[in-house]
Amino acid sequence: MRKIIKRLSKIINKMEPTQIMVMGFAIVILIGAILLNMPISTQNRESIGFLDALFTSTSAVCVTGLVAVDTSTYWSFFGQLIIITLIQIGGLGFMTMTTLFALIIKKKINLKERLLIQESLNQIDLSGLVKLTRYILLTTVLIEGIGALLLSTVFIPEFGVLKGIWYSMFHAISAFCNAGFDLMGVVSGPFSSLTHYVNNFTITITISLLIILGGIGFPVILDVIRNKKLSKLNIHSKVVLFSTAVLIVLGMLFILVLEYNNLNTLGQLGFGGKILAALFQSVTLRTAGFNTIDLAAMRENSIFFMIILMFIGASPASTGGGVKTTTIATLILTVKSFILEKQDIEVCERRISETTVKKSLGIFLIGTALFLIGTIIISITDPGFSLLEVGFEVVSAIATVGLSIGGSPNLSVLGKIFIMLFMFMGRVGSLTIFMALASRGTKKNPPIRYPEGKIIVG
Numbered sequence: 001m002r003k004i005i006k007r008l009s010k011i012i013n014k015m016e017p018t019q020i021m022v023m024g025f026a027i028v029i030l031i032g033a034i035l036l037n038m039p040i041s042t043q044n045r046e047s048i049g050f051l052d053a054l055f056t057s058t059s060a061v062c063v064t065g066l067v068a069v070d071t072s073t074y075w076s077f078f079g080q081l082i083i084i085t086l087i088q089i090g091g092l093g094f095m096t097m098t099t100l101f102a103l104i105i106k107k108k109i110n111l112k113e114r115l116l117i118q119e120s121l122n123q124i125d126l127s128g129l130v131k132l133t134r135y136i137l138l139t140t141v142l143i144e145g146i147g148a149l150l151l152s153t154v155f156i157p158e159f160g161v162l163k164g165i166w167y168s169m170f171h172a173i174s175a176f177c178n179a180g181f182d183l184m185g186v187v188s189g190p191f192s193s194l195t196h197y198v199n200n201f202t203i204t205i206t207i208s209l210l211i212i213l214g215g216i217g218f219p220v221i222l223d224v225i226r227n228k229k230l231s232k233l234n235i236h237s238k239v240v241l242f243s244t245a246v247l248i249v250l251g252m253l254f255i256l257v258l259e260y261n262n263l264n265t266l267g268q269l270g271f272g273g274k275i276l277a278a279l280f281q282s283v284t285l286r287t288a289g290f291n292t293i294d295l296a297a298m299r300e301n302s303i304f305f306m307i308i309l310m311f312i313g314a315s316p317a318s319t320g321g322g323v324k325t326t327t328i329a330t331l332i333l334t335v336k337s338f339i340l341e342k343q344d345i346e347v348c349e350r351r352i353s354e355t356t357v358k359k360s361l362g363i364f365l366i367g368t369a370l371f372l373i374g375t376i377i378i379s380i381t382d383p384g385f386s387l388l389e390v391g392f393e394v395v396s397a398i399a400t401v402g403l404s405i406g407g408s409p410n411l412s413v414l415g416k417i418f419i420m421l422f423m424f425m426g427r428v429g430s431l432t433i434f435m436a437l438a439s440r441g442t443k444k445n446p447p448i449r450y451p452e453g454k455i456i457v458g
Helices: 002-014 017-036 050-061 077-092 094-104 111-120 129-159 161-176 201-216 218-227 235-259 271-284 300-312 325-339 354-381 387-398 413-428 430-438
Strands: none
Touching: 017 050, 017 077, 017 413, 050 077, 050 413, 077 129, 077 161, 129 161, 129 201, 129 218, 161 201, 201 218, 201 235, 201 271, 218 235, 235 271, 235 300, 235 325, 300 387, 325 354, 354 387, 354 413, 387 413
8 A cells, every 4th residue: 555655646746736627526526426426415315327427527626516416405414424425525516625625734834735626726826825725715715704694584593404504504505616516406496506596695695706706716815814905916816806797787787687577587576686687697607607597498699699708707816717808808919909000918007928818819719619519419418408508508517607598407428428528628727727637747848949931811
């Protein structure tokens, strides 16, 4: 056993941080699948089957929310506990959780571990990473605790003390981690999400705030706590907050206008209810995966617009997915600079580096390629779905959103396997995976600069 551990430690020491991160998420998913496949995890005390257990575990760790069975009616309390634990690990990142245990046992964090933390939190430098991790953990507990307290004012009167507390904790964690798992199947039927609370102000606003806080990223939350004033925030925080606000408002207005008279969605609600429902649907597209109206009943133009918002997703170093708000903001600023014929790409009296632009372009193109390839693959494996349903399901997996109009339970075996791969790539980061694969066996050679060549574009 000692020899095996030593051999594994040698292999890990030779690996790049990106490779360890990819492997770490895969191991957590596998452990979760094994636990969920146990009979004790289900209410009927029968094994669900390894494929559906793996699908659920992948969705939980990747904080996606796509499910093969209804969470509340199929899984036992033990199974639900495993799922919410996987969501918390996936939302914070396995390296953040590893650091937590290291801090508890007072273990010193070495350089290799700091590099892993840097990669998992998407940070630029190594300074203050352990302190940042500590702040992240404390902030998470505080936000989820306040969220659970607010939700309990509705759930405890409705379900009783013990069940009300459990429901409050589960949904607070699921919302902050942008996971989209819910326990409302016992209230309004399987796969109903939060449709029962479409007119409930407390549930809608609390869940929305938890989603937004989880989606803007921990560095932004800590920057706001430290500086308090918008003018004092760093450039990253300003771009994230502005782009998030714009996307939420635009999403709300589009959904409100397009679905206003649709009797199957917003049409049956009063004006206040329409505003509340449109706002919630816009917020949940930040990769959360909850819904308070029937998404399958929405008009096609609404669904197409939702696909675009899901593809953009949340912000870096957050619990959400997507290509990220800052990626799209950088590309828009690049286009603006090109149109105005400016030499530099500028925002808020700051210049964006060429490296940031290249990374943004790479992330966007890889995300687009995955979406197109994924749509083609699922349309072949599951021909019963329409192209719009397939596209929605694929982008929901890649951006780790968890919303569905076609029905994940109805996917074929091959369809589920590919959706799992898309969820994994979406959570770990497609760019990270490609970098991890590319770094295998490569050697750093001295840079060679070739003569400039001319290519006609446009």
